[in-house]
Amino acid sequence: ARPAADTPVVPLASNYDSAADAAVKKVAEAADKHRADATQIIAAAHAPQRGTNAGPGGANAGGASAGGGKASVPAVTGSSRGAAALKAAMTQIGKPYVWGAAGPSAYDCSGLVMWAYKQIGVSLPHSSSAQSTMGTAVSKDQLQPGDLVFFYSPVSHVGIYAGNGMVLNASTSGQPVKMSKLSSMPFHNARRL
Template identity: 50%
Template structure:
C-alpha cells in the first residue's frame, strides 16, 4: 500500500487572529516598557546640561588665556634683559682687559705699595708722580668697572627673578594645556548631546534673527558692533581670536581692534581695562559680562541683543540679554 500523505492541519481563522493580537500586545508592552526606562531627555533638558557643563569648562579656557599671555609677555621681557646683559658683559671684560697690572691688583684688593713703584723709579720726584698715577689709575678703573658690573649684576638679578616666574608660569601653562585633551573629550560629549537635540547642524535657531547691529551708532562703539556682526557664523574655537574662529573674549577684542582700541585676551582683563556703565546707558559696542567669576562675555548691538561666541560646537551668533546671569556692563575707550 502506498504511503499516505500527512494530513494538513487547517488553523481556525478566529483562533489565529486571537494569537496574533496577543503577540502584538506583548511586543507593544515590551517596547513601551523599554521606552519608559530609557526616555530621552527633552531639548530643553539637554540645553540645560550643555550650559551647566560649559560653565565649568569656560573658566579653564579663560585662565589658560591669562596664563599663556602672561607667559609670552614675560618670555619677551627675559629675552630683552638677556640682550641688555650681553653688551654689559662685554664692557666688563673689555674694561678688565684694559686695566694695567697694578690697577687690576688694586681693583682686586691686592697689595700695591711704594716698593712696587720704587723698583722701577729712578728719582724721588718720579716716585711721587708715579705713585699718584697708580692711585688714580686704580681709582678710575675701580669706578669704571664697578659701575658696569653693578648694572650687569642688577640686570642679572632681575632676569633670575623673572626666570623663576617664567618657570612657574610655564608649569601652569603646561598643566592647563594638558587638560586640553580632557576638555576636548567633554566638548565632544556636549556636541553629541547637541546633535541629539538639534540634529547635526548643532544650531538652536537662526544665528542672525534680526538686523545686526539693531541700533546704528557712529564712532568706535558702532564700528566695534558692526565688526562683531560681520563675524556671525564663525565657529567657536577656545583660546582663539580669529580669523578662523573665536572664543568670547577673542571675539570682543577683535571687534574693538577694528575701532582702534586694544583689549587683552582675558575676560577679567577686559573688565579691568574698561569703565562701568549702567543698563540705561548701554549702547552698541559696550561689553556685557556674565557670572560672578566673569568667565563669559558678549558685545551689545542694541535692542536688547548681543553678539557672542557661546560654546564649542556652536558659532558666533546673536542672543537676547534677557534671562541671562549678567554681572555688569563696561565700555572700552
C-alpha cells in the same frame, strides 16, 4: 589661515562710521585672499539658516534668532567706537567657537571682542575677566550698541551689546558666533571703551 597678529588694523578716525566701514572692507578683502578659509566660513555662516543642527543647543538655536524665537539682528547705529567695533564683529557671525581663538576663522568670547576692537585700533587683553575692568562702567539700563557686557560671577563670558536686548557673542563649543538675548545669561557688569 592668517595669524591673528596679521589681521589688518584700521586706524581710529574722528568719523567712527568711516572706520567701521573701512574695517568691514578690510575683513572682506582678507576673506577674498583666503578662499579656502572663506569656503569654510560661508558653510558655517549658512548652517544656522539651513537648520542642519536643529534642536536644543544646535546651530539653529542662535544666529538671527535667539532663545528659540525669531529675533531680528539689530541695525547698528551711532558713531561711537563701540558701534564701529560692533559693525566689524557682525561680519564674523556664523564663524565657529574655538576656545582660545581670536580669529579670523574662529573665536572664543574674549577673542571676538579683542578682534573687533583691534579693527578700530583699540588693544584689549584676551580675557573676559581682564576686559571687565577696562573702560568706564555702564549700568544695564544705559547700554548702547558696542558696550561690552559680562556674565556670570566671577566673570567668565563677554559679548558686545547690539541693541534691542541682544548681545553678539561667541558662546560655547558647537555654537557659532551669534546674537543671543541679553536676558538669557546672568548679567554681571558692562563697560564702555
